[in-house]
Amino acid sequence: MIxxxxxxxxxxxxxxxRERDPAFDGRFFIGVRTTGVYCRCVCPVRQPFRCKIEFLPxxxxxxxxxxxxxxxxxxxxxxxxxxxxxxxxxxxxxxxxIVAEGALDGDGTVDALADRLGITSRHLHRLFIRHWGATPSxxxxxxxxxxxKRLLDMTGLPMSDIALRAGFGSLRRFNAVFxxxxxxxxxxxxxxxSVSPPHRPTSP
Amino acid sequence: MIxxxxxxxxxxxxxxxRERDPAFDGRFFIGVRTTGVYCRCVCPVRQPFRCKIEFLPxxxxxxxxxxxxxxxxxxxxxxxxxxxxxxxxxxxxxxxxIVAEGALDGDGTVDALADRLGITSRHLHRLFIRHWGATPSxxxxxxxxxxxKRLLDMTGLPMSDIALRAGFGSLRRFNAVFxxxxxxxxxxxxxxxSVSPPHRPTSP
DNA sequence: ATGCTCGCCGGAATCGGACCTCGTCCGGCC
DNA sequence: GGCCGGACGAGGTCCGATTCCGGCGAGCAT
Numbered sequence: 001m002i003x004x005x006x007x008x009x010x011x012x013x014x015x016x017x018r019e020r021d022p023a024f025d026g027r028f029f030i031g032v033r034t035t036g037v038y039c040r041c042v043c044p045v046r047q048p049f050r051c052k053i054e055f056l057p058x059x060x061x062x063x064x065x066x067x068x069x070x071x072x073x074x075x076x077x078x079x080x081x082x083x084x085x086x087x088x089x090x091x092x093x094x095x096x097x098i099v100a101e102g103a104l105d106g107d108g109t110v111d112a113l114a115d116r117l118g119i120t121s122r123h124l125h126r127l128f129i130r131h132w133g134a135t136p137s138x139x140x141x142x143x144x145x146x147x148x149k150r151l152l153d154m155t156g157l158p159m160s161d162i163a164l165r166a167g168f169g170s171l172r173r174f175n176a177v178f179x180x181x182x183x184x185x186x187x188x189x190x191x192x193x194s195v196s197p198p199h200r201p202t203s204p
Numbered sequence: 205m206i207x208x209x210x211x212x213x214x215x216x217x218x219x220x221x222r223e224r225d226p227a228f229d230g231r232f233f234i235g236v237r238t239t240g241v242y243c244r245c246v247c248p249v250r251q252p253f254r255c256k257i258e259f260l261p262x263x264x265x266x267x268x269x270x271x272x273x274x275x276x277x278x279x280x281x282x283x284x285x286x287x288x289x290x291x292x293x294x295x296x297x298x299x300x301x302i303v304a305e306g307a308l309d310g311d312g313t314v315d316a317l318a319d320r321l322g323i324t325s326r327h328l329h330r331l332f333i334r335h336w337g338a339t340p341s342x343x344x345x346x347x348x349x350x351x352x353k354r355l356l357d358m359t360g361l362p363m364s365d366i367a368l369r370a371g372f373g374s375l376r377r378f379n380a381v382f383x384x385x386x387x388x389x390x391x392x393x394x395x396x397x398s399v400s401p402p403h404r405p406t407s408p
Numbered sequence: 409a410t411g412c413t414c415g416c417c418g419g420a421a422t423c424g425g426a427c428c429t430c431g432t433c434c435g436g437c438c
Numbered sequence: 439g440g441c442c443g444g445a446c447g448a449g450g451t452c453c454g455a456t457t458c459c460g461g462c463g464a465g466c467a468t
Contacts, residue, residue: 035452045452046426052454072428072451109440123430125442137441239433249433250445256435276432276447314422327449329423341422341458363412374460379413381458389413 013055017041029056029075031067038067040075090117091127095139104140105167144168145181152190159186217259221245233260233279235271242271244279294321295331299343308344309371348372349385356394363390 016024020042031038032048038056039045056062059069059076069076094117097103103113113136114121128136148166151157157165163174178186220228224246235242235258242260243249260266263273263280273280298321301307307317317340318325332340352370355361361369367378382390 032453034454037452039452043452044428048453070452111440120431121441122432122443126430129443135442236434238435241433243433247433248447250435252434274433324450325422326424326451330449333424339423345458375412376414376460376462377458383413391412 011055013041017047017053017055020044029059029062030054031056031062031065036067037070038062038065038075039070040073043070043073043075045070045072088131090119091124091131093117094124094128094136095132098136098140099143102140102143102167104137105144106169110136140167141177142181144174145178148174148178148186149182149189152186162186215259217245221251221257221259233263233266234258235260235266235269240271241274242266242269242279243274244277247274247277247279249274249276292335294323295328295335297321298328298332298340299336302340302344303347306344306347306371308341309348310373314340344371345381346385349382352378352382352390353386353393356390366390 013024013028015021016028017030022042025040025042028041029038030041030043031054032052033054034048034052038059054065056065056067062069062075094103094113097113097116102108103116104110110124111121114124117124119127125135128134128139132139134142144167148162148168151162151165155162159174160171163171166174168174168177175185178189182189217228217232219225220232221234226246229244229246232245233242234245234247236252236256237258238252238256242263258269260269260271266273266279298307298317301317301320306312307320308314314328315325318328321328323331329339332338332343336343338346348371352366352372355366355369359366363378364375367375370378372378372381379389382393386393
């Protein structure tokens with residue numbers, strides 16, 4: 001318990017604990033006397049009664065006071081993020097595989113990606129909606145469009161090559177998706193550069 | 205598909221499937237064409253549309269028709285009971301450990317028992333309520349009373365010995381629990397035999 | 409005296425609610 | 439065909455309330 005926190009109104013930790021404020025995550029910890037568990041202030045489990053808890057300035061202090069770490073919020077881990085380390089590690093790896101490795105391009109499916117991550121495709125989908133706000137295939141599509149835009153700006157490759165290199169399975173899909181995102185067909189996005197081309201960088 | 209089941213009203217399997225009738229469990233199986241899965245009629249998942257399923261007389265017939273067994277209701281298992289084989293196997297083992305081995309006597313706890321079964325004590329509790337209608341400790345208490353009653357009828361042991369041998373941790377608890385179950389103290393239950401005892405079966 | 413029963417009492421184990429994660433299957437959509 | 443999201447269950451974690459446990463000591467009968 002922190003000394004001298006009863007006077008002059010309410011300690012900031014009080015409110016942070018009540019509201020599960022992520023801004024205070026890792027700045028202090030809550031020990032529950034009835035269960036001997038200590039939590040982060042963002043822990044999703046139902047909160048105990050105020051009279052049953054005490055505030056602690058660090059995980060080490062909580063351990064020293066005889067509390068064990070909560071199995072849900074993992075207060076003993078070092079890094080604090082908007083959500084759990086487990087879920088975040090999984091989805092961050094998934095995003096990396098999609099964006100950098102093109103795990104969903106070509107014949108790669110969401111099921112295959114989920115298998116690589118050790119979870120079901122349904123759960124991978126849920127994680128994307130929760131932590132990324134979009135579905136796996138939507139993230140893959142966005143990544144493909146970004147890659148295509150880059151090739152469009154920086155090279156003079158023909159459209160069919162750009163579509164294939166960006167990860168699209170066909171020129172048809174490339175045109176359709178690109179048009180939907182940029183409200184303009186791919187050739188229109190390159191026009192400003194191709195008005196006065198110095199020369200064709202590729203072989204005829 | 206069973207031949208000749210369209211005419212003369214409704215086949216019994218139709219109703220059994222709709223109502224998930226446990227009485228027909230194992231008597232027939234349902235193949236779902238859209239997913240290639242075959243189920244028992246008690247399967248808890250949402251039921252597919254009637255037009256998407258076909259009835260099959262055995263698990264072997266379903267496998268031969270190209271369906272794979274459902275992972276929820278486990279139609280490929282041989283024995284059919286009111287509930288799943290997994291849950292039943294676990295709780296049957298738990299009951300055996302409690303009644304035969306006295307897993308909850310002495311210093312044995314529900315937590316330790318759950319650990320031996322590979323689940324949490326909370327879930328073990330849930331399984332007992334669902335499949336047995338009583339909590340683990342209640343089953344243990346009943347078993348202790350049964351053992352004590354047997355010793356009471358068949359031996360002339362003193363009360364303290366009976367209490368300990370039956371698995372009670374103290375004479376105090378033995379008296380209290382026995383009285384609550386039989387509405388009479390232990391000595392009263394032995395009185396009819398001890399009115400005219402042929403002889404004491406134990407050494408003096 | 410010895411053995412059995414029972415009220416009292418503080419601490420520990422149990423009980424059941426609330427909430428969460430994840431798996432499985434399904435119909436609808438593209 | 440794959441992707442999407444709804445429905446629902448299994449199982450895990452924490453929590454407050456309740457019950458259970460075992461020792462102590464007092465009656466009571468043999």
